[in-house]
Amino acid sequence: NAGVMQNPRHLVRRRGQEARLRCSPMKGHSHVYWYRQLPEEGLKFMVYLQKENIIDESGMPKERFSAEFPKEGPSILRIQQVVRGDSAAYFCASSPGLRTRPSHEQYFGPGTRLTVT
């Protein structure tokens, strides 16, 4: 029973390039969350998605960042024109859905460590 999968595990980009981070939720999970973690800090919520829908993007920067969770395939977090301040660990989590709202149990992937040079 595979857990949450993220790739790549490490990503190096030069300033101005694009970064694409992928996340495959656990089998049977229909809710995906993206969090960002700076060194020695806690995780900060970015965005919450269900299949083909963005439910809550209150933690997403207004510019350069976007996320999607298509009907088929993994969820993608896309960062355009990366800057040094984007360097961080990006974690994806998934949860099963309940009838009215997702479960509070979120299971995290291993993360993608983005380094912008």
Add this chain to the structure above:
Amino acid sequence: GESVGLHLPTLSVQEGDNSIINCAYSNSASDYFIWYKQESGKGPQFIIDIRSNMDKRQGQRVTVLLNKTVKHLSLQIAATQPGDSAVYFCAERPPLASKLTFGTGTRLQVTL
């Protein structure tokens, strides 16, 4: 604003002793509280959770206590082992929300 914070950034415990990691939260309306363990280079691992209408919940070697009067959450680890060395985060789920709000973390160091 809403925040979840921790009292101690680093906790050193001898192997075999019990560990207590504390967390203060500010949103009294949160309905779930969760503890995560994060080892170096890995994602957070779910340890145990507690619903807001409970004050204690036990798992395997771990106990979570919730004191709503003072908005305090704690994680107790019995007979701490070297494999328990990690950073521990508390998280809360605000009402009507799906996202989690994390604290800054406590590093647990287990000494032999």
